[in-house]
Amino acid sequence: MMEYGGINMRLPIYLRIAEDIKEKINKGELKPGDAIYSENALCRAYKASRMTVRRGLALLANEGYIYSIPGKGNFVREPDNDTYTLYYNEMKNFINSVDKTKLLEVNIILPNYKLINSLQITRNRKVIVIRRLFFTGGEPVAYDVKYLPYCKGMPIVEKEIRYATFPEMVAKSTSLFAIKKELIIYTQMPDEETKKYLNIYNELPLMVVEQKLYNREGKPIGMGITYFRGDYCKLYAESYFSDSKICEKYKNEAET
Amino acid sequence: MMEYGGINMRLPIYLRIAEDIKEKINKGELKPGDAIYSENALCRAYKASRMTVRRGLALLANEGYIYSIPGKGNFVREPDNDTYTLYYNEMKNFINSVDKTKLLEVNIILPNYKLINSLQITRNRKVIVIRRLFFTGGEPVAYDVKYLPYCKGMPIVEKEIRYATFPEMVAKSTSLFAIKKELIIYTQMPDEETKKYLNIYNELPLMVVEQKLYNREGKPIGMGITYFRGDYCKLYAESYFSDSKICEKYKNEAET
DNA sequence: GAGTGGTCTAGACCACGGT
DNA sequence: CCGTGGTCTAGACCACTCT
Structure with missing residues (x-):
């Protein structure tokens, strides 16, 4: 039984994008310093507009997963190990x-x-x-x-x-x-x-x-x-x- | 000497919106539970598109200043006094x-x-x-x-x-x-x-x-x-x- | 039904980086 | 130069609330 059409189907696109990338980071497929696919590439991959893609990336940035350098790209951030609530x-x-x-x-x-x-x-x-x-x-x-x-x-x-x-x-x-x-x-x-x-x-x-x-x-x-x-x-x-x-x-x- | 044209002039619109509302909250003009101007009203007030207004509000939401109820509006949140980093x-x-x-x-x-x-x-x-x-x-x-x-x-x-x-x-x-x-x-x-x-x-x-x-x-x-x-x-x-x-x-x- | 927020699009212009 | 991210627009459709 495939998961397709399960949880992710009704998930807003921007969340789906964020979750997908987050999973790659959590699994270690993407490591600190690695570049993410460019925003335009993500637009094509998810058939989404750039604003939607950017909204997903903004989520990840807020959660401390990634950061961006204008003119270069988005990159995986070094996790902050010493900070607690x-x-x-x-x-x-x-x-x-x-x-x-x-x-x-x-x-x-x-x-x-x-x-x-x-x-x-x-x-x-x-x-x-x-x-x-x-x-x-x-x-x-x-x-x-x-x-x-x-x-x-x-x-x-x-x-x-x-x-x-x-x-x-x-x-x-x-x-x-x-x-x-x-x-x-x-x-x-x-x-x-x-x-x-x-x-x-x-x-x-x-x-x-x-x-x-x-x-x-x-x-x-x-x-x-x-x-x-x-x-x-x-x-x-x-x-x-x-x-x-x-x-x-x-x-x-x-x-x- | 007026501040007009100083800091806020080159500030992106969404930040200007966020800062203005934040200041109202910090000054106490807006109190917890109060409603913010509706997004459409803010669009008119700042001559900005709705996406831009929403970006400013998203900032405030992330920082814990406001929350939104679909169909009703945006409201000032009760500050969280017991949480530290x-x-x-x-x-x-x-x-x-x-x-x-x-x-x-x-x-x-x-x-x-x-x-x-x-x-x-x-x-x-x-x-x-x-x-x-x-x-x-x-x-x-x-x-x-x-x-x-x-x-x-x-x-x-x-x-x-x-x-x-x-x-x-x-x-x-x-x-x-x-x-x-x-x-x-x-x-x-x-x-x-x-x-x-x-x-x-x-x-x-x-x-x-x-x-x-x-x-x-x-x-x-x-x-x-x-x-x-x-x-x-x-x-x-x-x-x-x-x-x-x-x-x-x-x-x-x-x-x- | 009118107004609200939530999602999304398909463009646009800019500043910046690397070639 | 082209590709990147940063800002912004003017629409659209939806689900929801209130009256």
């Missing part, structure tokens, strides 16, 4: 969700030297400090500190702060789309204060996540550190397959 | 690069119960074990164990293994494009054996990274655990801006 939310990780928080402090302070540097502000610019404890099932699981350069309309109302993640805190003053975020993740032993907050009596390490937020112009608009009890924090990341989601719709149709 | 390479992290490795063991074994489960193999399928130490400036910084279901052509030659990262190890049997990778990141205290390997005499936690590799069909083709000395491992992640790289070319031209 990490899912991080200070309230919710791979093994744990925060169900209660406790506000330790909300304050407006003048920044110390480290903060001035880190937030790139002047020494008389006021800063909001928010210190919280996160709980799961009654147990403290993380100690969290955030610093935000004070602007009018900033959240200093307790209700607004309690369950807000960092991006949510700044959402009132900037569109979330316009925010650039950075994470630095490391581990260390807790100091005495943190041990007390997190009920740590034995040798238990911390997972530390530093988060920095920048606006569209690259100016820092907030920084925070979350100290997780090591036994309550697992992070999950995966290599991204931006691809093939589009095709599922058609595959499902074909299966029925 | 993580850069991970067992030999090279934010603060440290491995400059020497030591092979502790290369062996072919029969899997124990945990491996059978984790690699989804039968009990008589042989498995390659590779145990290594990573060094920086003469100091041991990580203890690394990998398991690969044995296939013909697998790397059991010492030279091939010494400096290979996990993806590189399986690259001979599968195209790197076709590999799906998963990471689980957590922290724990070292056991006695690991302490010895990593020269740990005081209270120093480990950063542990479990890595699993899958082929295109979802079958596991390898798993590994890397135990980093906590003081030699920082991971870095950032929110992705898939956007605006395309525009830089034009911006640079405009500046000169």
Whole structure:
């Protein structure tokens, strides 16, 4: 029984082109650096217009499979092995969700030297400090500190702060789309204060996540550190397959 | 001095359309859930053909700014706040690069119960074990164990293994494009054996990274655990801006 | 039925690369 | 020079939604 007329029949031409080439790359028939058939050649091969062919190639380019050099052709790209998609939310990780928080402090302070540097502000610019404890099932699981350069309309109302993640805190003053975020993740032993907050009596390490937020112009608009009890924090990341989601719709149709 | 005729003049129409809408979203003029002008309306507004307008919208869709519902329109998407791009390479992290490795063991074994489960193999399928130490400036910084279901052509030659990262190890049997990778990141205290390997005499936690590799069909083709000395491992992640790289070319031209 | 997005065509002109 | 990719047009037909 031939596959012909099965899945690929009702697949739009541009997807068919993209899938065919992708398969050749995945199978190793096309290797990094190799040239793809020219767009005109693909037009003839698939009896398609050039716009349709280019749409298929654009898909592959977006997914990182190929790149193009004007005047020369399309080529298979070297795969990026070191890039993953990490899912991080200070309230919710791979093994744990925060169900209660406790506000330790909300304050407006003048920044110390480290903060001035880190937030790139002047020494008389006021800063909001928010210190919280996160709980799961009654147990403290993380100690969290955030610093935000004070602007009018900033959240200093307790209700607004309690369950807000960092991006949510700044959402009132900037569109979330316009925010650039950075994470630095490391581990260390807790100091005495943190041990007390997190009920740590034995040798238990911390997972530390530093988060920095920048606006569209690259100016820092907030920084925070979350100290997780090591036994309550697992992070999950995966290599991204931006691809093939589009095709599922058609595959499902074909299966029925 | 007006900006008119500056940057945007030589910008391709589809990019101009995309940038204009993106700016409206970033400024908050368009909020998540809001409808964009219809494609035909944009055609009239920009005196452009529909294919050109759709190309601009496709850009925004790829960058996660908008989505479309056939028969209804294009809408601003809710931004994804919990997704980051993580850069991970067992030999090279934010603060440290491995400059020497030591092979502790290369062996072919029969899997124990945990491996059978984790690699989804039968009990008589042989498995390659590779145990290594990573060094920086003469100091041991990580203890690394990998398991690969044995296939013909697998790397059991010492030279091939010494400096290979996990993806590189399986690259001979599968195209790197076709590999799906998963990471689980957590922290724990070292056991006695690991302490010895990593020269740990005081209270120093480990950063542990479990890595699993899958082929295109979802079958596991390898798993590994890397135990980093906590003081030699920082991971870095950032929110992705898939956007605006395309525009830089034009911006640079405009500046000169 | 009018409007929307999804797919596709058959041309066009341009800048660029290699001969 | 010819072939390549990059941009763009002015149409077309379809499936869908809403009224």
